[in-house]
Amino acid sequence: MTVTVKYFATFCLETNFTQQEELTLEENTTVIELIQLLTDKYGTGFEKRLFTAEKELNPLCWIIVNQQRLKKKNELNLKLNPEDTISFSPPMIMGG
Amino acid sequence: MNKKSHAWQGKILWVNLTTEEISTTPLDKELREKFLGQAGINAKLLYDHLEPGIDPLSPENHLIFGVGPLTGTLAPCSGRFTVTAKSPLTNAFGDSNCGGHWGPELKYAGYDHIVITGKSKQPVFIWINDDKIELRDASKLWGKTTNETEDQLKEELADEKVQVASIGPAGENLVNFAAIICNYSRAAGRTGMGAVMGSKNLKAIAVRGTNRLTVAQPQEFSATVSESEESILADPLYEFSSTFGTPAIMRMAQNLGFLPTKNFQESTFAGADKLSGERLLENYVTRQKGCFNCPVSCNRYYEVTEGEYEGTTGEGPEYENLGAFGSKCGNDNLPSVLKSNDLANKLGLDTISTGTVIGWAMELFQRDILTTVDTDGLNLEWGNHQAIIKLIEKIAYREGLGDILAYGALQASKKIGNSAEDYVIHIKGMEYPSVDVRGTKGMALGFAVSPRGADHLKALPLYEVAPEVYQKDIKKELGIEIGEEYWKKYETKPELIAWHEDWHCIVDSLGLCKLEGIALKPLRPCHFTDLLSTATGWEITEEELRTIGKRIWNLERLFNAREGFTRQDDLPPKRILNEPISTGPSKGETLDQDKFESMLDQYYKLRGWTAQGIPSKEKLEKLELEVE
Numbered sequence: 001m002t003v004t005v006k007y008f009a010t011f012c013l014e015t016n017f018t019q020q021e022e023l024t025l026e027e028n029t030t031v032i033e034l035i036q037l038l039t040d041k042y043g044t045g046f047e048k049r050l051f052t053a054e055k056e057l058n059p060l061c062w063i064i065v066n067q068q069r070l071k072k073k074n075e076l077n078l079k080l081n082p083e084d085t086i087s088f089s090p091p092m093i094m095g096g
Numbered sequence: 097m098n099k100k101s102h103a104w105q106g107k108i109l110w111v112n113l114t115t116e117e118i119s120t121t122p123l124d125k126e127l128r129e130k131f132l133g134q135a136g137i138n139a140k141l142l143y144d145h146l147e148p149g150i151d152p153l154s155p156e157n158h159l160i161f162g163v164g165p166l167t168g169t170l171a172p173c174s175g176r177f178t179v180t181a182k183s184p185l186t187n188a189f190g191d192s193n194c195g196g197h198w199g200p201e202l203k204y205a206g207y208d209h210i211v212i213t214g215k216s217k218q219p220v221f222i223w224i225n226d227d228k229i230e231l232r233d234a235s236k237l238w239g240k241t242t243n244e245t246e247d248q249l250k251e252e253l254a255d256e257k258v259q260v261a262s263i264g265p266a267g268e269n270l271v272n273f274a275a276i277i278c279n280y281s282r283a284a285g286r287t288g289m290g291a292v293m294g295s296k297n298l299k300a301i302a303v304r305g306t307n308r309l310t311v312a313q314p315q316e317f318s319a320t321v322s323e324s325e326e327s328i329l330a331d332p333l334y335e336f337s338s339t340f341g342t343p344a345i346m347r348m349a350q351n352l353g354f355l356p357t358k359n360f361q362e363s364t365f366a367g368a369d370k371l372s373g374e375r376l377l378e379n380y381v382t383r384q385k386g387c388f389n390c391p392v393s394c395n396r397y398y399e400v401t402e403g404e405y406e407g408t409t410g411e412g413p414e415y416e417n418l419g420a421f422g423s424k425c426g427n428d429n430l431p432s433v434l435k436s437n438d439l440a441n442k443l444g445l446d447t448i449s450t451g452t453v454i455g456w457a458m459e460l461f462q463r464d465i466l467t468t469v470d471t472d473g474l475n476l477e478w479g480n481h482q483a484i485i486k487l488i489e490k491i492a493y494r495e496g497l498g499d500i501l502a503y504g505a506l507q508a509s510k511k512i513g514n515s516a517e518d519y520v521i522h523i524k525g526m527e528y529p530s531v532d533v534r535g536t537k538g539m540a541l542g543f544a545v546s547p548r549g550a551d552h553l554k555a556l557p558l559y560e561v562a563p564e565v566y567q568k569d570i571k572k573e574l575g576i577e578i579g580e581e582y583w584k585k586y587e588t589k590p591e592l593i594a595w596h597e598d599w600h601c602i603v604d605s606l607g608l609c610k611l612e613g614i615a616l617k618p619l620r621p622c623h624f625t626d627l628l629s630t631a632t633g634w635e636i637t638e639e640e641l642r643t644i645g646k647r648i649w650n651l652e653r654l655f656n657a658r659e660g661f662t663r664q665d666d667l668p669p670k671r672i673l674n675e676p677i678s679t680g681p682s683k684g685e686t687l688d689q690d691k692f693e694s695m696l697d698q699y700y701k702l703r704g705w706t707a708q709g710i711p712s713k714e715k716l717e718k719l720e721l722e723v724e
Contacts, residue, residue, distance in 0.1 A: 008351070009336055009344040009374065017378040019347070019369050060332045060565060064351075067681055090336050091562040092348045 001025055001082035005038070008089035014046040025080065031065065032076040034086065050088070062089045102312040103165040103631040104128060108141075109207045109229065111222060113296050114155060114214030118229050123208050129634075130720065133208060134164035135191060136605035136648040138180035141211055142189075143651055143723070148658045152184040152288075153270055153295040155215035161202065161261075161301070162209040164607025168200030168309055168388070170321045171627050172328055172619075173609035175199055175388025182659075183287040184295075185272040185449070185504045186525040189547040189655040192275070192289050193604055194261075195387035196282035201259035204305025216297040221262075223253065224303045234299035238268060241442040242277040249302045262300035263290045264444025266492040270294055271502040273449035273527075277441055281395070281411035282387065285446035287526065287548050288504075312633030320626040324619055328391055331618040332565060337611065338384075341394035342415035343373030349419075352561070353682030354532045357423045358478055359452075359459040360521045360671055363532040364680030367428020367479075371418050375430060385411055392612060398434055405431035410438030413447070416552075419530025420451020425458055426478030436485055443492035449504060452527035454487050456505045457497070459519050465512065472496040521672065524549035524656075524665050534672060535682040536560055538589040541695055542596070544666045545709075547652040555596045556615040560589075566617055573621075586691050590699035598645035599624075605648060647719045650703075650711045654723055663709045666696060 006020045025034065039047040050061050056073060057063075063070045064087040070076060080086070101123065110119045123137070131137045138160045150156040160180045167174055177199030183190025202210070205224050212222075219234040237245050245262040260278060267274035267290035274290030275283045284290075311317045328334065336344060349355040350368035357365040369375070380400060386393030400408040408431065421427060421436040440447045460466040461476035468475065472490075474483045474497070490498025500508045506525040509517035521528045526549025533540035542555030559566050560583050570576050574595050576588045596614065602624055603613040613619040621638045629635050656665075667673065668687060676686040700707065704715030716723065 006347075006351075008347055009340055012374040012378075013339070017374055019372060019374055087351060089348070089351070090333065091565045092352055093333070093345060093558050093562045 001027055001029075001080070003034075003080055003083065004085045005034070006085065006087040006089075008087065010090050011046070011049065011088045014042045014049065016042075028079050030076065031063065031070065031078050031080065031086065034080065035076070060091060062087070062091060064089065101125075101128065102310050102633055103169060104133065105203060105206050105208050105307070105309070107207050108209045108211060109224070111210065111212045111229070111231075112214045113212060113216040113220065113231070113298060116231055118231075120207075128165075130644065131648060131651075132164065132602065132605035132644050134162040134167065134176070134605045134607050135178040135180070135193065136601065136644065137209060138162040138178050138191065139189070139648055139651050139655070141209065142180050142182070143655050145211070146182060150182065152182040152187060152190070152292060155213070155296065157182050157292055157295070159212040159289070159292050159296060159298075160209060161212075163199045163203050164605050165632055166627055167607030168203035169311060169631055170318065170389065171608065171631070172321065172325050173387070173390045173392070173612040174607050175390065176604070176607050176609055177202065177284075178604060179276055179284045179289040181289055181292040183289075183526075183548065184270070184291045185288040186549045188524050188549065188659060188661055189652050190287035190289060190292075191548060192284035192286045193553070194276070194278060194282050194284040195609060196259075196279035197388045198259040198261045198278040198282075198303065199607065200388045201303045201305050203309060204307050205303050206305065206307045210301070212296060212298065215295065219297050219299050221249065221300040221302060222298065224301065224305075226304070226306055237299045239265060241265070242444050243280050243442055245300055246278075246280060249300060253302060253304070255304055257304060259303045260300055262444070263293045263298075264442060264492065266444040266502075267291055267294035268299075269492065269494045269502070271445065271491060271494070272504045272507065273446040273453070275444050275446045277444055281441045283441065283446065285448065286551065286553075288446070290444050311631040313630045317627070317630035320623070320630050324623050324627065325391055327620075327623065328612055328618040333617070334392065337394050338392050340373045340377060341396060343376050343413065343418055345373070345415040346418050347372045347374070349415075349530070351681065352535065353677060353680035353685075354535045355423050356419060356528070356530050356532050358426045359424060359455040359519060360528070360532060361459065362679045363535070363677045363682055365423035365426070365428070368423065370428040371422040371430050371433065373415070373418075380430070380434060387609065390609065390612075394611065400431045400434055403431055405435045408435045408438060410434060410441065412441075413437040416530050417447045417451070420448050420455075421484060424451055424455035424530065425484055426455075427481050427484060428479065429481045432481030432485065436481075436488055439485060439488050443488065445488065445492055448529055449527045450488060450491060452521065453491070453501050453505045453508070454484055456519060456521070456527075457487070457501060460512070460516055463519070465514050465516050466497070470497055518670060521669055522550055523668065524661065526550050528672075532677060532682070533668070534677050534687045535685045536583045537586050537687065537695070538583070538592050540668060540672070540687050540692065541589050541699060542593045544668055544696070545593070545699065547656050553610070554600060555593050556600060556610060557592055557596045558615045559596075560592060569617065584685065586695050589695055590702050593699065594702055597649050598642050601645035601648040602641055605644070643719065647721055650715065650719055650721055653705070653709070653711055654716075654721070657710045663696070663707070666709060668692070
């Protein structure tokens, strides 16, 4: 299946400025498995932005699947569906 | 407060350009205690000395420059100054805040405020060299761009360290949204302060200062400065701000569905990725640039090295510039936006109003209200970046259609007629910044009640959109519990907005940058009291300081009330009220008029204002705001 992955701001520093890409994944791939794939692809810096030293989800990073923000670590077991959009972002701000 | 005015220099400079009289008066203790400095004292001086009802472009208008008690000190992000006058764009209270290095230099020259009145017979510039003040001929500078003016003045005055605030052709030609520019790209942009300067035949103010600036408790002040810097460096958004600056907001606005597109007809833009802060950093940024004493340095130099706009260099742009010349105009060509930004700075134009006015003209073209007959043959189709650049020049030099657009969209719509006004996105005659406030109800309120018209900076409630990051702070500071998608809710927004307005009045009056104070959290009210107390020797509580913020806010409101502004002037335009967002993640979101007016009622009540939005006598007495 194909999903769209978007990287915002500081996450683009890890992806060498790739802002968005289509990835082909196996059926039933979960979000945590996607993160592992991206860590393998872009390095441990990617993962470090997502988790605290205690391996908890960093509240200052947003993981959004379609329009739904994942806030708890167990939500990373969410199975992805074809054509899902997954965003990795620092907190959204407006203005300036 | 100590009698000796540590941190303040204790002096107001008065310059009458008609009579060429120059004098100074002391900055008295009561003024400092009640209005603090910079924006606050500027507002008080304007209120007290300006005759109501005057033409903003007449010699009777007062153009006031001010710095705060912390401007030019070791306090982080303390490079700010404010310019205040009655606005030609809105006929309401006008002010604009600017960074760079000009403000600190004025402080070192020995002045807290400059009040400029009258009109010079010939173009002049003011040369402030410590206590030596001169009016010098600027005939050879007239017609020059802001960067040419800055370079030539440094050469004429034979000092590279001279700081220059100048106007470009737009200010000379009285474009109602002309800016004042310093350090080549830092702009006192909004509300047309550059036009007021031009109306006085004043091309520039050059400043060089070598006076000592003292603080009351050097050791304690130094410790507070260190704490403040540590707070900024430890902030979760520091890396974001320092690496990308505001341009990284572009894709966030897109992702939330708040990105004004094609004059607010849509709220997502297919070309947003091409305009992004990430793309800017990857392809065009050459190095960072900081304002005075700023550990964040969110500004950047850029260069376009290939293509149609090869050779373009400049500084910035901010997110607002990307929105103004980009999505609002349906333009996804980033190099052209960089060219537009640089051109606007050189010509001395407010980029937000300029881009929004052009976007509005493009919608009129879409609707056949304007045709190529009206545009001197220019094809104003969405995304025509060559036409955008041509129109920027035409506005600054008031040529053809540019001569009409130079009035600002609202005033221009009355000259164009034929329902053109229906498509003007403004409050009080000032064009909206790049936020579709139908999705963010607090920002909608903040834009509406700002004394200077549609304005994101007086309230700047960034807490509204990133609430989880600051959840605990919001509860602690405001007692507000927030939930999912807080930005969509009407409830508690009056409290949220009033709190931000009060504290931003303080930030703007102390001389600090609000992107590092309150709006993005690092500096808290406790930092402000500590910095102020140790710098001045004036012991003050957070509650007392916030009361000063309320006093300043009410005074700016009173200025507008005296000019005849009422509740009606706080209402968003038709497209924003009631018409739902048509595209993207926020599709269907509306700013319901009944709910908005109910929110406005609550806000007025919270402020102690009448149902018409006029500060009540009781409120004024409580704030010790004595007015006629």
